[in-house]
Amino acid sequence: MRSRRTGTTRRGVVFTESAHLTGAHRLDSGTAVKAATTTDGQDSLTVTTTQNEREHPLNVPEKSPGLPEDFSQRQDAWYKSVAGVFARVQRKDVADVPLDVWKKLIKTTYDGIDVRPLYTRADEFSEAAAPGVFPFTRGNEVEDAQRAGWGVTETFGRDAVENAAAVNKQILHALYNGTTDLVLDLTGELTPSDLGDMLSGVLLDLVPLRLAAGAETPAAALELYKLAEAADNPDKITLELSCAPLTATVDATDSVDLPTAVELAVEASARPGDVRAILVDGVAFSNQGATDAQEIGFALATGVEYLRALVDAGLDTAAALRQISFRFAATDDQFAQIAKFRAARQLWARVAEVVGHAEAGGAPQHAMTAPVMFSQRDPWVNMLRSTVAAFAAGVGGATDVEVLPFDAAVKGGLQGTSRSFAHRIARNTNLLLLEExxxxxxxxxxxxxxxxxxxxxxxADAAWSIFTGVEADGGVRSHQESGALQSALDESHEAVRADVAHRRKQITGINEFPNLAEKPLPADRRVEPAGVRRWAAEFEALRNRSDAFLEEHGSRPRAVLIPIGPLAKHNVRTGFATNLLASGGIEVVNPGQLVPGTDEFTEAVKDAEIAVLCGADPEYTATGAEAVRAARAAGVGTLLLAGSPKSFAEAEDTPDDYLNMTIDAAATLAGLLETLGA
Known part of the structure; x- marks a missing residue:
């Protein structure tokens, strides 16, 4: 039975809802890629599938049989061990804890994928195809020992520099110290005419080059072609023009339009060496809040849209495939990112197979440490995030990895930190993983x-579903024009934002363990990077308000803590309140244990605009109501309690609000800052 076509193209490919991916092997004999004819008489491709493939979309190999004879007993023993732990924590008899309590340890990703606490031989599949072999899940190619690993990429021209000669000096220094791949940024002060000076002394046949030239790409391409023709081995040059018109509209970056990009690709296909014109920039989707599956799925749809345009322009399908490369963001979610890069290669290989050129499905796969995860406050922590991200991208098989400078989210970089230091740390992050x-x-x-x-x-399954959904909507351009793509990104972004706001998703130095004593950012550097919805942005906006208050008043907005009971009993909640308030830029005054009805109590909280009652639940039961009355009598404006409302369920005198792990911390802190006049 022929599947319903969900996209059309002349001389292109028609993808169907059930045109699903293979796993480690190609589609079995039940699935065929057949020539078809569109209504306008042009050649096209369509896919027919069996019922089995529709039920098993990835058509993965069978799970490996032959579990040990005692496997079930050992698995049951693990279930019982987990139940025992829960029993101890919940202070129950183990017999009262169900054996499937382990399911409470399952974590669900933003793509709806359940991550189980334990994976065993029962989850084993037969071995996937070797690295360098279709579907490239395990890597596009296997390098020899001298070229083992991924490329170390660095961008030049982005920072403020004096001239092209200064950039050239930076480039040569970086190449000498471990950088292998260059990105030349001409979106600032530098122009295409500067390329010759920028690349003076660079052996172009040994150093892969990529452009980031926006509207200047055609002129920059001409300059690079001149340099390539003068090189010793022009047929060994690797050059990417990185035209990204379809994703540039997503995060408002500069790019040539689609017709220009296609024209450049047609020209590039005829040149010696490996010259590609088109970049499918998944980072643009990530910057706007895409989940891992969305980033892959939307990137696939974008790649297919480019493929259609290139074929329509006269390129044969194999040549069109060789004009496309991909770039994906790598976050600090280690295992998810390893899987993302593997799945993305597998899916694009499937697209290449469907159009009849599986061997051309191993497109370059560039990685960049995700801009969304970078913080402006305590930016040194970005070094740790970048290390995990680079590890994941490299292990996941990326062609090359660009580690952004740790202060990349700060306009102009962190004050007092040299650009050379920031770039050296980024470069060495890659080198430590590779060389040490x-x-x-x-x-x-x-x-x-x-x-x-x-x-x-x-x-891969989730991403393919997103891809076919976009195809059903008429392709990625139609999906954008209808607003569906932006709506999907908005929804995903809001899910992450809400988790950060509620501190379910913890960002060290931002909503967890903030360093309120760090030197404030200058006002001219408290600028949100364009086109990026950073995870830390909402909390850092609160910190900006606190910094502005500090500049005006000489001190930060303050709240007073009211610890009741001995230190051992109130310390947990005074620490919690201090950490929480600091994440919003609010400084606390902790006078130590206070006893309601004493002069010390009254003096400590007198006329405080905001005070937080901190203690253990038994203390709240014993003296909480009295403490509330005493605080009111001392003139406290807003009285909060560190704990849950049930602590005062039976009390007549209650706090105004509560601070605990369930609140929308960002919204609560914003209100408190307003109360404090910040």
Whole structure:
């Protein structure tokens, strides 16, 4: 039975709702890719599928049989062990705890994928295809020992510099110290005419180049072609023009339009060496809040849209595939990112197979540490985030990894920190993973992990579903024009924002363990990066208000703590309140244990605009109501309690509000700042 067509193109490919991906192997004999004819008489491709494939969209290999004879008993023993832990924590008899209590440990991703606490041989699949072999799940290629690992990418021209000669000096220094791949940014002061000076002394046949030139890409391409023709081995040059018109509209970056990009691609396809014109920029989707599956799915749809345009322009399908490369964001969610890069390669390989050129499905896959995860406050923590992200992208098989400087989210960089230091730390993050940890000498080190293999397949399934949904809507341009794409990104962004606001998603230095004593950012550097919905933005906006208050009044907005009971009993909640308020830029005054009815109590909280009652639940029961009355009598404006409302369920005198793990911390702190005049 022929599946319903959900997209049309002349001389292109028609993807169907059931045109699903293979797993480690190609589609079985029950699925065929057949020539078809569109209504206008042009050649096209369509996909027919069996009922089995529709029920098993990835058509993965069968799970490996032959579990040990005692497998069930050992699994049951684990269930009982987990139940025992829950019993101790909940102070119950283990017999009263169900054996499936382990399911409470399941974590669900933003893509709706359940991550289980344990993966076993029962989750094992037969071995995937080798690295460098279709569907490239385990990597596009296997390098020799001298070129093992991923490329170390660095961008030049983005920072404020004096001239092209200064950039050239930076480039040569970086190449000498471990950088292998260059991105040349001409979106600032530098122009295409500066390229010759920027690349003076660079051996173009040894250093892969990428452009970030926006509307200046055609002129920059001409300059680079001149330099390439003068090189010793022009047929060995690797050059990408990085035209990204379809994703530029997503995060408002500069780019040529689609016809210009296609024209450049047609020209590039005829040049010697590996010259590509089109970049499918998944980072643009990530910047606007895409989940991992959305980033892959929307990138696939974008790649297919480019493929259609290139074929319509006269390129054969194989040549069109070789004009496309991908870039994805890498966050600090380690295992999810490993799976993301593996799944993305597998899916694009499937697209290449459907159009009849599986061998051309191994497109370059660039990685960038995700701008959404970078913080402006306590930016040193970004070094840790970037290390995990670079590890994940490299282990996941990215062609190259660009680690952004740790202060990339701060306009002009962190004050008092040299650009050379920031770039050196970013470069060395890659080099430590490659040269000291030797990760590059192992191809697909995550391969064979029950968890990673399962997550890769789950993520691929979710992404393919998103891709076919976009195709059903007429393709990515139609999906954008209808507003559906932006709505999907808005929804995903809001889910993350809400988790950060409620501190379910913890960001060190921002909504957890903030350093209120760090030097404030200058006012001219408290600027939100364009086109990026950063995770930390909402809390950092609160910190900006606190900094402005500090500049005007000489001190930060303050709240007074009211610890009741001995230190051992109130310390947990005074620490919680201090940490929570600091994440909004509110400083606390902790006078130590206070006893309602004493002069010390009255003096400590007298006329405080905001006070927070902190103690253990038994103390709240014993003296909480009295403390509330005493605070009111002392003139406290807003009285909060560190704990839950049930602590005062039977009391006549209650606090105004409560601080606990369930509140929308960002909204609560915003209100408190307003109360304090910040």
């Amino acid at each position: 940890s030797h990760l590059g000498f192992v191809v697909d080190p995550g391969g064979g992990s029950y968890f990673i293999e399962d997550l890769t397949r789950e993520l």
